[in-house]
Amino acid sequence: xxxxxxxxxxxxxxxAAGTAHARVKLVxxxxxxxxxxxxxxxxxxxxxxxxxxxxxxxxxxxxxxWRGVQIDPMSIQVRMLSHPDKVQVLNTSYPPNENAxxxxxxSPSAQEERVRISYLLSGLSRxxxxxxxxxxxxxxxxxxxxxRLRNDSGExxxxxxxxxxxxxxxxxxxxxxxxxxxxxxxxxxxxxxxVLTWDAALLPWDPExxxxxxxxxxxxxxxxxxxxxxxxxxxxxxKARLFIKTGEKGDGVAFTGxxxxxxxxxxxxLKLYIGQxxxxxxxxxxxxxxxxxxxxxxxxxxxxYDTDEELKIEIENFKKDPIxxxxxxxxxxxxxxxxxxxxxxxxxxxxxxxxxxxxKESSGNKKTxxxxxxxxxxxxxxxxxTY
Amino acid sequence: xxxxxxxxSHPISTKFLRxxxxxxxxxxxxxxxxxxxxxxxLPGRDTVQLTIYNSADLTMVKETRLLTFRKGLNKLEFSWxxxxxxxxxxxxxxxxxxxxxxxxxxxxxxxxxxTLEWRIQSEVxxxxxxxxxxxxxxISWAADYVVEADKxxxxxxxxGNVRVTNNSGEDYENAQIxxxxxxxxxxxxxxxxxxxxxxGQSQPPPPVSATEAETKVLRxxxxxxxxxxxxxxxxxxxxxxxxxxxxxxFLYTVEGRDTIPTGWxxxxxxxxQADVPIVSYYKFEKEQWDDQVVRFYRFKNDAESKLGKEPLxxxxxxxxxxxxxxxxxxxxxxxxxxxxPIGEQVEMQFGNDREVTVKPKLMDWRKEDIRFDPQGNxxxxxxxxTWEFELQxxxxxxxxxxxxxxxxxxxxxxxxxxFEKLDAHKVKFVFSLQPRQKQTFRYELTTQHGxxxxx
Numbered sequence: 001x002x003x004x005x006x007x008x009x010x011x012x013x014x015x016a017a018g019t020a021h022a023r024v025k026l027v028x029x030x031x032x033x034x035x036x037x038x039x040x041x042x043x044x045x046x047x048x049x050x051x052x053x054x055x056x057x058x059x060x061x062x063x064x065x066w067r068g069v070q071i072d073p074m075s076i077q078v079r080m081l082s083h084p085d086k087v088q089v090l091n092t093s094y095p096p097n098e099n100a101x102x103x104x105x106x107s108p109s110a111q112e113e114r115v116r117i118s119y120l121l122s123g124l125s126r127x128x129x130x131x132x133x134x135x136x137x138x139x140x141x142x143x144x145x146x147x148r149l150r151n152d153s154g155e156x157x158x159x160x161x162x163x164x165x166x167x168x169x170x171x172x173x174x175x176x177x178x179x180x181x182x183x184x185x186x187x188x189x190x191x192x193x194x195v196l197t198w199d200a201a202l203l204p205w206d207p208e209x210x211x212x213x214x215x216x217x218x219x220x221x222x223x224x225x226x227x228x229x230x231x232x233x234x235x236x237x238x239k240a241r242l243f244i245k246t247g248e249k250g251d252g253v254a255f256t257g258x259x260x261x262x263x264x265x266x267x268x269x270l271k272l273y274i275g276q277x278x279x280x281x282x283x284x285x286x287x288x289x290x291x292x293x294x295x296x297x298x299x300x301x302x303x304x305y306d307t308d309e310e311l312k313i314e315i316e317n318f319k320k321d322p323i324x325x326x327x328x329x330x331x332x333x334x335x336x337x338x339x340x341x342x343x344x345x346x347x348x349x350x351x352x353x354x355x356x357x358x359x360k361e362s363s364g365n366k367k368t369x370x371x372x373x374x375x376x377x378x379x380x381x382x383x384x385x386t387y
Numbered sequence: 388x389x390x391x392x393x394x395x396s397h398p399i400s401t402k403f404l405r406x407x408x409x410x411x412x413x414x415x416x417x418x419x420x421x422x423x424x425x426x427x428x429l430p431g432r433d434t435v436q437l438t439i440y441n442s443a444d445l446t447m448v449k450e451t452r453l454l455t456f457r458k459g460l461n462k463l464e465f466s467w468x469x470x471x472x473x474x475x476x477x478x479x480x481x482x483x484x485x486x487x488x489x490x491x492x493x494x495x496x497x498x499x500x501x502t503l504e505w506r507i508q509s510e511v512x513x514x515x516x517x518x519x520x521x522x523x524x525x526i527s528w529a530a531d532y533v534v535e536a537d538k539x540x541x542x543x544x545x546x547g548n549v550r551v552t553n554n555s556g557e558d559y560e561n562a563q564i565x566x567x568x569x570x571x572x573x574x575x576x577x578x579x580x581x582x583x584x585x586x587g588q589s590q591p592p593p594p595v596s597a598t599e600a601e602t603k604v605l606r607x608x609x610x611x612x613x614x615x616x617x618x619x620x621x622x623x624x625x626x627x628x629x630x631x632x633x634x635x636x637f638l639y640t641v642e643g644r645d646t647i648p649t650g651w652x653x654x655x656x657x658x659x660q661a662d663v664p665i666v667s668y669y670k671f672e673k674e675q676w677d678d679q680v681v682r683f684y685r686f687k688n689d690a691e692s693k694l695g696k697e698p699l700x701x702x703x704x705x706x707x708x709x710x711x712x713x714x715x716x717x718x719x720x721x722x723x724x725x726x727x728p729i730g731e732q733v734e735m736q737f738g739n740d741r742e743v744t745v746k747p748k749l750m751d752w753r754k755e756d757i758r759f760d761p762q763g764n765x766x767x768x769x770x771x772x773t774w775e776f777e778l779q780x781x782x783x784x785x786x787x788x789x790x791x792x793x794x795x796x797x798x799x800x801x802x803x804x805x806f807e808k809l810d811a812h813k814v815k816f817v818f819s820l821q822p823r824q825k826q827t828f829r830y831e832l833t834t835q836h837g838x839x840x841x842x
Contacts (some may be wrong), residue, residue, distance in 0.1 A: 075705055092654040094653070267779075295764030
């Protein structure tokens with residue numbers, strides 16, 4: 001091995017009266033009998049290791065020291081496993097300027113004691129990585145979740161029982177400076193929905209005035225639920241890379257894009273924005289924008305009014321397949337929707353959403369036209385748009 | 388123990404001892420006013436007691452030594468190079484022959500730091516047990532706790548420890564250690580006084596008399612003196628830490644004697660209590676933690692919870708949760724707890740837990756009841772907001788979720804969900820969520836603005 005690794009050294013020695021602060025180092029280095037690593041906490045790694053100590057009758061000094069390992073000394077705990085009621089830790093001493101501590105452990109007889117030492121270790125970082133391969137019809141995909149562990153802790157973790165807070169534990173060896181990627185979850189034929197999202201607040205209304213074709217964000221929507229063969233645990237944040245199968249022989253794939261997976265609890269929707277579609281064109285125009293019920297002050301200034309507004313949205317799908325388009329409109333303040341050509345959903349006080357199924361090749365006179373008539377009420381010009 | 392008087396022609400130098408505190412007993416020579424040359428002895432300490440405060444960098448050291456006096460005037464030199472002793476705090480008294488030994492005065496010799504001389508009139512010749520008491524900085528103690536919650540987060544084992552750290556420059560061997568839980572007032576820092584080496588010009592007197600705090604310290608000292616020194620123990624069980632209330636303070640006396648060399652620290656178990664009931668409590672308050680749900684363990688320092696024997700000093704808590712049948716743990720978090728009086732309910736905060744989510748959504752907003760002033764401008768209006776909250780417990784254990792909302796102005800709340808009005812501008816909703824339960828609740832908030840405000 002290139003990098004010298006110095007493991008936490010444990011040595012038990014009989015307490016010689018009067019050598020309270022002499023650091024006598026005798027050789028007795030019990031190997032670790034077990035190592036468990038808990039990654040359940042997002043910001044901290046808990047290591048628990050078990051060692052077999054040979055204790056003398058009376059008070060034993062057990063020296064635990066480490067070098068080149070980022071152990072948080074304040075976090076170190078020791079527990080007796082074999083005789084928890086009889087073998088006791090009397091105290092812990094911390095010498096100056098050393099990564100070490102000394103336990104005074106009292107044992108009623110000469111015996112072997114299995115102890116569990118636990119501590120927080122820094123330098124063991126983890127990423128959650130998702131890889132998905134969609135079927136050519138984009139109706140399902142194969143999802144692989146990986147746990148990528150990067151061990152810069154200075155410590156070799158041999159045959160470590162690694163737990164990530166859900167699912168089954170892994171037993172792996174990960175050396176210092178090693179990066180280990182573990183497959184933590186595997187779901188095949190996971191149903192997905194491919195959607196385009198046109199948000200009136202984010203995209204140009206009239207593509208005719210744009211120098212380049214407007215791309216409409218394309219997403220795969222996954223439900224973290226049982227029907228999607230998920231729904232067991234919260235999906236943790238991480239990067240997702242999406243591929244699609246191609247006609248090429250031998251399971252060829254093409255990369256279709258990547259996105260960050262946000263924290264997605266069970267039964268919630270995960271929307272991965274992976275690219276843009278330029279085969280769908282959305283043109284939105286405000287065809288009516290009138291003030292009504294105008295009230296003026298004594299200086300003839302408008303102080304309050306209502307509105308009469310109408311939007312017309314024309315959508316053309318040039319693709320040879322039907323597709324779902326989410327159309328998002330924002331209306332600030334207090335408003336009433338008077339007429340809508342299509343069914344819509346109120347997402348929040350200032351946002352409505354249409355879920356439109358665009359037929360294949362629905363352009364020209366086959367295009368989809370959405371009209372929306374609403375009035376805003378008691379407008380002063382300072383209406384909230386977000387909350 | 389025999390003591391030898393060594394005639395010496397050299398002033399005491401610090402090379403003799405690393406411990407820094409030197410004691411010299413001199414025959415007072417009236418004529419020899421220049422040289423402090425006399426007979427020197429270095430009696431060792433017989434006992435040392437450290438009373439360590441955690442609210443200030445202050446430790447009261449009480450040591451006893453056996454000195455041999457001559458009848459008449461004795462001069463006693465006490466010096467303490469390379470330590471952090473406050474020269475204004477050093478006191479001397481005779482424990483035996485107290486009515487026959489009198490301190491006439493104390494001198495801080497010119498051009499010398501970290502040294503003082505007592506002129507002591509003794510009516511007896513022979514051994515006298517004396518007590519020397521002083522303040523030092525550089526020794527501190529702190530409490531820390533380890534929480535081991537069970538898998539269901541219903542009960543915990545709470546273990547308390549105390550950790551004493553000695554950076555005073557002095558090795559105190561076989562010292563009795565007492566720890567003070569409480570807040571005392573100091574008008575000048577001990578460390579600063581120590582660094583001056585000799586009594587310096589005092590800081591301007593404070594506007595209000597400091598006697599209040601000093602009285603408390605004195606009371607503490609007296610209480611301390613009344614305590615019998617603990618006997619040395621057979622060191623095969625953890626030392627008991629005896630706790631007692633003194634005035635506004637709590638005094639922890641560590642059984643037996645300890646040696647903590649300078650630079651070292653030592654952690655001693657203070658108590659351990661299993662089966663303490665806890666509540667896994669979650670809070671959502673945008674004004675405090677934005678969109679995050681923050682996890683707490685709540686418990687009460689009372690007898691019903693198998694605690695309540697003593698107040699718990701402020702300190703750091705490390706919390707683990709047992710997750711496997713063979714006792715392997717997951718890390719819950721680390722936090723600082725405040726001083727916990729007996730009977731007080733405590734919340735230990737362990738940061739964001741991603742497995743509990745709260746999503747507030749404003750679903751409707753209306754502006755109504757518009758009023759105009761005589762100039763025709765809008766002078767009053769009423770807003771109505773409908774909020775919907777999505778709550779989700781993704782954990783495998785039931786939890787309690789506390790949601791607080793802040794409302795400004797004149798507001799009225801309409802909801803089916805029970806709530807408690809905490810103050811004029813804050814309400815609290817509490818929900819119990821079963822494992823993996825989702826829940827929504829709504830409320831309608833009406834707020835008056837401008838002339839619509841009536842109260």
